[in-house]
Amino acid sequence: MTDDSIDPLYAAAHPAPLTDVTLYSAPMIIPVTGPVILDGAVAVSGARVVHVGTRRWVLDALRQDMAPHARLEERHWHGVITPGLINAHTHLQYTDMADVGQGSYSSFHDWELGFDRVYETLGDGSWKASAERGARMMVEAGTTAAADIVTDAEAAGALAAEGMHGVAYWEVMNWRNDDWRTVGLGRLVEHLDRMRRIDLPSVGISPHAPYTLETGPFVDLPDIARQLDMRLHIHLAETPMEAGEREATLSTYSTASWRDDDWASYQQLKDAGKGASAIQFLDQLGSLGPDVHIAHGVWADAEDRRILRQRGVGVALCPRSNRITVTGKDAPIREYLEEGNLLAVGTDSLSSSPSLDVLDDAAMLYDLAREQGYTRDDLTHRIIRMLTLGGAQELGMHVGAGRIGQINAGATADLAFFDIPVYVATPRGIEDTLDVLVRHGAGTNRATVISGRVVYNDRAW
């Protein structure tokens, strides 16, 4: 009987003996899909997790699973092991634009002008290396997957260059209704075809924002993405001009103003005094859905947040970027948490953020949530979920083959190793350890494993 003839169902219940296993053990493991494990271990074979549990239990289970002369190598880590972190919003190609991110600006438009000045001086030929430097920074910070927006095609391979997971979203911006149909659509097809031919692991589409695209592209792009089974990622509710101007009640109102009018753009809708938010505008166009996640979501009122939940749209919060680009306020983090919106964390790019370490944003989210009056004791747990499973969900990668953002049998073996003090003597000590990870974990990653391969190791073992 050859391997091909084995029934997959039988094989799942009676796996072939393992011949080569790496055991990552640590005083604390955070699987995310299960409770924190003390004196834990993760057994990895090939690109996948085989077992996770207490070290004692995993070794016991392996004794049953392993072939007689199989190789078992243990790598013990003295800190915390988590799933590889997920950066839910970035533009890796702008890594070399850190000067822009270090400037100070009087308004969002002022930041845009600063951005454009430097973008033009860099130009063609510089984006590939810049994007790859960014991907390397992420790997060193324990990030193993990202939602990466690609504006210039040469930057598209950055995630793949480091073996990272996630989606490279082709950005579409600056099209009016007339030139979109005559020129824009053709350009899009050209670029997507090129990205497909260089064999990127996953490609998506990013319609930029309601202030750089008129209605036509915002109707067509989601349709095209959905026909191709691609995901969508949009900058939305980032700037003050995207805020609604109505009492935040159910938007049946805005449905009525669409019966007799096809609005050419969000601007036109605003000029007509309709007062709909940018989220309500895109919702009316059918652009939102569970295959979409948005970046920022700063100007989202109660009705906007309800629409996002109703459509299954997640938000990538980028609190540091919002301050640098002067979005005018912080995201309503307390409300998002209390109401139960799907959330993840993004750094945005170095052109609007001091680092590509999502734990820097996690620390700021913690403080902002408390300042905004979020008092529940689950805050660190919620933020850990945002950094892992939440990000995976926003990328459509939280279930099924190749799932990420979690440590469990069969999941992709993406791991990060944080060098923080671990207290396990009491439940309070365990909570304190999680607290330290979320609030002071930035810069403490010492090793990164992607698909079972060690891609970064700063003398961790």
Ligand SMILES: [Zn+2]
């Ligand atoms: Zn962005």
